[in-house]
Amino acid sequence: AQSVTQLGSHVSVSEGALVLLRCNYSSSVPPYLFWYVQYPNQGLQLLLKYTTGATLVKGINGFEAEFKKSETSFHLTKPSAHMSDAAEYFCAVIFSGGYNKLIFGAGTRLAVHP
C-alpha cells in the first residue's frame, strides 16, 4: 500500500546544529513530495516541493531536501538550526494516480534548544 512515513515524532537539536528530519514513502512510482511547516494553532506553510527535475530542492528559511529514488526518501535538512525553526514539520506526498490528494505523514515536532 502507498504510504508516507516520518521517522521520529520528536527531534531536538541545539541552536546552530544540523537539522535532519526524515521522510520515506512507499510506492513503486515516484510521487510528488512536499514538506510543510506548522506553527502552533496555524495552518501549514510550504517549505519546498519536488515534482520533477533536480533532486536537490531548496526551500524557504534555509531548508533543503533531496529526493533519493533508490532509498524512496525525501529527508529535510538545514545546516544550522535557529530558535524560530521550532515547529511541527509534515512530509506530504501526492501519489501517481492519487487525484492530487495530499497524503500527510504523522509529523515531526522540532525543538531547538539554546
Next chain:
Amino acid sequence: GAVVSQHPSWVICKSGTSVKIECRSLDFQATTMFWYRQFPKQSLMLMATSNEGSKATYEQGVEKDKFLINHASLTLSTLTVTSAHPEDSSFYICSARDGGGWDASYEQYFGPGTRLTVT
C-alpha cells in the same frame, strides 16, 4: 503570495447545533479546495475535495450528511458541521489550489485553521 483565510478562527457550540466554517481564497481563484481535520498532536486527515460548482468528493469514512461542503464560487467554500457532538471537536483546515486539472504541481495554499469545540 496566495492567501487563504478561514472564518471563524475558533468556535464553541453546544451539542446538537450546526456550525459553518468559511474558507476563502483572497487573491486567486481556486477551482479546487480541500478540507482537512487535525486532532491534537496528530497529522492532517483529508475529509473531502471540493470543486467549484459540483458536489464534493468525500473520503472513505467521512459522513457527507454530517459534514456538508459547498463550493459555490471560485473563492469560497464552506464546511457545515451538522448536529455537532463533542467527538467532532477538532482543528479544521482548508486548502485551495491555484490551478485546475490534474497537474499535481499546482501548489495548495492552506488556511490558518478553525478550532471547533463542541460542549
